[in-house]
Amino acid sequence: SADELHARIRAAKATLGDRAVVLGHFYQRDEVIEHADFVGDSFQLANAALTRPDAEAIVFCGVHFMAETADLLSTPEQAVILPNLAAGCSMADMADESSVEECWEQLAEVYGDLSATDADGKVPVIPVTYMNSSAALKGFVGRHGGIVCTSSNAETVLEWAFERGQRVLFFPDQHLGRNTAKAMGVPLEQMPMWNPRKALGGSTAGELGDARVILWHGFCSVHRRFTVDQIAQARIDHPGVQVIVHPECPMPVVDAADAAGSTDFIVKAIQAAPAGSTFAIGTEINLVQRLAAEYPQHTIFCLDPVVCPCSTMYRIHPGYLAWVLEELVAGRVVNRITVADDVAEPARVALERMLAAKP
Numbered sequence: 277s278a279d280e281l282h283a284r285i286r287a288a289k290a291t292l293g294d295r296a297v298v299l300g301h302f303y304q305r306d307e308v309i310e311h312a313d314f315v316g317d318s319f320q321l322a323n324a325a326l327t328r329p330d331a332e333a334i335v336f337c338g339v340h341f342m343a344e345t346a347d348l349l350s351t352p353e354q355a356v357i358l359p360n361l362a363a364g365c366s367m368a369d370m371a372d373e374s375s376v377e378e379c380w381e382q383l384a385e386v387y388g389d390l391s392a393t394d395a396d397g398k399v400p401v402i403p404v405t406y407m408n409s410s411a412a413l414k415g416f417v418g419r420h421g422g423i424v425c426t427s428s429n430a431e432t433v434l435e436w437a438f439e440r441g442q443r444v445l446f447f448p449d450q451h452l453g454r455n456t457a458k459a460m461g462v463p464l465e466q467m468p469m470w471n472p473r474k475a476l477g478g479s480t481a482g483e484l485g486d487a488r489v490i491l492w493h494g495f496c497s498v499h500r501r502f503t504v505d506q507i508a509q510a511r512i513d514h515p516g517v518q519v520i521v522h523p524e525c526p527m528p529v530v531d532a533a534d535a536a537g538s539t540d541f542i543v544k545a546i547q548a549a550p551a552g553s554t555f556a557i558g559t560e561i562n563l564v565q566r567l568a569a570e571y572p573q574h575t576i577f578c579l580d581p582v583v584c585p586c587s588t589m590y591r592i593h594p595g596y597l598a599w600v601l602e603e604l605v606a607g608r609v610v611n612r613i614t615v616a617d618d619v620a621e622p623a624r625v626a627l628e629r630m631l632a633a634k635p
């Protein structure tokens with residue numbers, strides 16, 4: 277039963293003590309979150325992995341790219357464990373290394389030597405990958421002078437990139453790229469979307485126009501469900517409602533909302549609000565429902581009336597958490613996520629650039 281499962285998790289954690297740390301992303305179900313030592317957005321969890329070099333095991337209740345990142349930032353002796361190996365991210369899967377390499381080659385045909393600097397010391401293109409990408413892609417950007425961003429530091433990271441490059445190739449999430457660049461004043465005409473099905477020919481630089489940010493065609497299937505109509509309906513049903521959405525939502529949704537930000541931004545906005553506030557939230561349902569329960573002084577609901585969980589985050593069932601912890605107690609490491617050294621080295625460079633880029 278659920279109670280037995282919770283008792284097993286608690287018992288295993290008590291036996292392990294400081295030997296294991298459990299990290300939980302905001303989108304995890306409550307039954308997992310209650311066992312997490314740290315709860316946060318993907319940026320905070322990457323930092324949390326750094327704060328516990330003493331722990332033998334980091335049990336990451338989140339998705340695969342987050343566990344890979346924890347492996348990159350942890351010590352070689354630490355084991356990062358993903359309780360269910362099937363917990364991936366469909367957006368991260370939308371950019372694979374070979375497609376990005378191919379894009380890079382074609383950009384070189386358009387812009388010439390991509391490592392050559394102009395009179396201002398800028399290269400033609402800086403690659404920027406969203407945290408929601410494979411370690412291989414973080415390695416790609418590390419090798420090509422690029423950087424990683426999360427939804428909480430995308431603007432700082434794009435500024436970093438514009439200081440070093442004439443333009444940016446942003447992947448995998450077109451929406452985060454577009455919303456962030458727009459907020460920084462980049463006109464939409466200067467944000468063409470890369471389309472691999474209509475690949476550029478060698479001399480068709482005109483197709484990219486005066487590009488500042490070249491967007492990959494990826495998206496999050498959870499966040500793209502939110503619509504402007506849902507926001508209009510929320511404003512009719514709840515006069516005075518504050519609409520906050522995640523920047524993975526399409527641009528018209530972000531424009532129609534009162535604010536947009538990472539999961540941590542959403543949590544903090546609710547924490548700071550006076551009692552009796554009403555919020556319509558455009559992000560994953562487990563977080564929205566937990567906030568509604570934690571802050572009964574407010575009215576908090578999800579913009580989408582049809583429940584929209586992230587199906588891969590949901591694959592971390594408490595049964596898997598109990599299993600991996602009990603295996604640790606028995607001296608066995610299961611479901612370990614390791615990034616190969618040749619990828620890890622440049623990927624770490626890209627992540628460290630992000631961690632060092634100050635707002």
Ligand code: 13P
Binds near residue numbers: 316537539
């Ligand atoms: P955060 O960086 O806001 O935690 O978002 C991660 C994610 O997967 C959003 O879909």
Ligand code: SF4
Binds near residue numbers: 365
């Ligand atoms: Fe990936 Fe979207 Fe799920 Fe986040 S919510 S892990 S971007 S599929």
